[in-house]
Amino acid sequence: MNTAGSTGSTPAVNGGIAARSQQKTQDRTALILYGSETGNAQDVAEEVGRLAERLRFDATVLDLDSVQLRDLLKYKMIVFALSTTGQGEMPQNARAFWKTLLSGALRPGVLRRMRFTSFGLGDSSYPRYNVAHRMLCGRLSQLGATSFCERGEGNEQHPEGHSAGFREWIVQLKTAMLETFPLPDNVEALGEAEFLEPKWKLALSQEQDGSVVANGEAQGTDLGTGRGVDAVMSSTINDLPAVAVASSTQADKEQVPPSTHPVPVKDSYLADLVANDRVTAADHFQDVRLLDFRLDRHYDYGPGAVAVVYPKNFPSDVDEFIKLMRWEEVADLPLDVVQTRTDTGSQSVAPSPLRHLNLSARSTTIRWLLENVIDIMSIPRRSFFANLAYFAGNSTEDEEYQKERLLELANPELIDELWDYTTRPKRTILEVMMDFTTIQIPWQYALSALPLMRGRQFSIASGGEFKQDSEGRTRVQLLVAIADPPSPIIKWRRRHGVCTRYITTLQPGQKINIGMQQGYLDVRPNELEAPVVMVGPGTGLAPMRAMTHQRHLWAREQGKTPSGKRLQGDILVFGCRSKESDYFFHDEWKKLSETEGLQEYTAFSRDKDAPKQYVQDQIRTQGKNIFEAIYERGGRIYVCGSSGNMPKGVREAFLDVLAEHSGSLSREEAEHYLDSMEKAGRYKQETW
Missing domain, CATH: 3.40.50.80 (Nucleotide-binding domain of ferredoxin-NADP reductase (FNR) module)
Structure with a gap:
């Protein structure tokens, strides 16, 4: 089997230097924790994690509720990225940690050995702007923790969103990290041009036929060899047959809907869709739906509760992306998600990017991941272009131009360039890859180079007698506006909300998994x-x-x-x-x-x-x-x-x-x- 790599040059990875410096940097450990409702704080945490790794820290990125309080004392440095949600409250995945932190049993000074800093994400249209972040910093200081860098804050009401504040703060953070935790003698930080090997990769499943696995190992996909991306990128992509990339030129082209199999999200509820009715007039510009679900087990919720719907991508878009990346020959082969580094001496194991899914009963393939897990239809962030640049070549004029363009879009000082190319026309990742035709992402790096799909929250519209049906089953109704905005620039392809487009395909009798959260209104x-x-x-x-x-x-x-x-x-x-x-x-x-x-x-x-x-x-x-x-x-x-x-x-x-x-x-x-x-x-x- 041939393995899809890149037609360009390889990212710069020097395993020898990393190995020689590992002993000198073993005590440089960093824990980056996030509390995130929509994913923005998680993105911030992951970018801080990449910065820490470049400064030779063994960095672990986790949500706040995944750590115990005692874990905070095991690391040289802690960085928090925290969103404020509701009326100045903690996000769902930070509530348990915050409750523990507020315990009256904690003595003053219990965290005196901890060095930390933080970045808050808020919205100044809320009266209690960034309050959760400020409360966290205050409580940590009460318990004796010491800040090594002034905290930063981002405001979603800024024209550039929270990115404006974060772009300024991360420069301060880098300076503070180097001053407080200087690099050992003869050890240098990794340059921006050097590729950071992700902690998890895709690999051909060990349960496959032996000859197939052997082929994969021969082409450098054995993640235990330490050859990393150089081996992957030297694969025989040029031997693959040329594939013509078909672009849709009809806005109303008929789309085959995604599969009806529920996304296997852990701790979710299997919901039976009873109705999916349009509740706006037929001639109204906007399609608003009232969805009526029945849950597979009882859940008692109050006013303000939210349901989390996990979207899927459409098969036509998945096929198009596979062709662009030249992943056809591997697209339907069973894969495993495996660790690339197991001997770093880290205080905690970096979690798998698929830890939120129950994959025990199914075989994972590239095609399945692209439909259910990887978000190829979202508007890309700056970090996406920074990652993509590592797979860009420079052996031809086209490759050089496209790499230069990627670096412009990844440059935090050229935020207007990014806005004009992505946000203003609502350009998707799939469409970006149609522009950057000289670049193919190695399939082994799909989970790190591409963003993962996040569930979308919708306020529940049912309450009182509407919370149960005549059979006593828990009823959940959602009022959803279908996002179908026009683009002033890209007119040949319709714009869609990733989740609401999926919602339009749901049929009565279909089952999906949804998450349930109590929300923040707290009505009693x-x-x-x-x-x-x-x-x-x-x-x-x-x-x-x-x-x-x-x-x-x-x-x-x-x-x-x-x-x-x-x-x-x-x-x-x-x-x-x-x-x-x-x-x-x-x-x-x-x-x-x-x-x-x-x-x-x-x-x-x-x-x-x-x-x-x-x-x-x-x-x-x-x-x-x-x-x-x-x-x-x-x-x-x-x-x-x-x-x-x-x-x-x-x-x-x-x-x-x-x-x-x-x-x-x-x-x-x-x-x-x-x-x-x-x-x-x-x-x-x-x-x-």
Whole structure:
């Protein structure tokens, strides 16, 4: 069998130098920990891990909940990358660690031998910007840990996102690392041009026919030889038959949907899809779906809970990528994921990139990974181009040009170049590889050179009586807007949201695995005496629907409120384009308003028969009722929907209401009152 490599030159890997310096750097250990909800903090952690390895640290990258507190004292250096989510809360994969860190049993000074620094990722449209990161740093200092580098922070509201702050901070981090942990004599840092061997690679399965495995070993795929990428790249790609790469030129070309086999995610729930209905008008520009699932076992969730859907890539895109990479001959062969380094003396074993999957019952192939695990349809990040440059050649004019272009896109100082090439046209990784035709990634490095698919979170729209069906099965409903944005530049190929495109293919009766998380709204039955003001434009209505029905059910079960008044005082402010196109669940709101006292106010921004309005306009218009609910009756505010201008505009509207209707509060005092609501958990915001 021939092994697909690269037509270009090989990355610079000097195993001899690394081996000679290993003894001198054995005590240089680094642990990089992340708490991440959408993957951004994980990306930061992995980039810090690559920097640490270049500075000759034995670096391990893990999520926070994967470590014990005592592990922190085993490493010379700890770096945290932490997102703030919800209302200043820890991400799901950092909550257990944070709970342990808050234990009253921990003595002051218990972490005095620990040297750390951190980078926080936040969104300044949230009132408690980067609070989780700051709390973590404060608690570590209380326990005696010492910071060796000033912490950094990134803001998603910056035009360049969190990358702007991170780009500045990582320069400071490198300087601090070299000053605090200087390299041993006669040991130099690895240059940016030198390839970092990943800790895990793909290899032909040992369970295959012996002759096939022998072929693979003869071509340098034996990961125990230490020959690394040089051996892989010297494979006989030039002996492969030429493959014509077919590009789709029809925007509406019929697509074969992905396979119906559930992605085998650990700790997930098998969900049976009962319905996948469009709930916007047929002539409306946006397709919004209401998905109705039944879980295979009971799960008790509250308002604000989220379901995690694991997307798949389409077979046509997978085939196209395989052809571009010239992976045809290996695409359907069984593979193993194996460690490349087992004798580094690391304090902990680097986790497998596929540790979140249960692969015991199936054979893993390149084709399966590309459909279920590897994200080839996302917009690439800067680190992708940096990795790709190692596989670029320079023996021809085209190869030299493409390598130079990759280095430009990987340069953190040329962020506008990256924006114009990737984010602005929404160019995918597949399309990038169509441009860089001289480069083929060796299949052994697919899991490290390409990003992995992450599950997408969707707020659950069901609550109260909608949480179970007539048979007692757990019911989960999702309100999902299908992302199908036009590109001002790439017009020959449609743009799609990776997950929502997959969602459009799901058919009733199909089963998928979904994750379940409680979310951050933390709505409780003992809060019924105080009213709520719910602001949910667009699909931000989903958690508000769950909350409304759940509060109605709790009121009925407690029996303290008579029928007809169970939602009296509760206020829902909903915004959409028009009542005829995307006025979700309007029959339910009408019924609850007439029978249980719910106050519902709508804002239509594109309704032909009414002036343009947004939710903040309705908050001001209904200021008297809202003031009574949140000030006189001590009510709570919940805001859900798109991040950016909406949450800021809504907060300004609440400030206007407090200042206008109190009769005595100044603008500064109104601001102080809203701040106190946030600190008391009475003002909660969940945006995306």
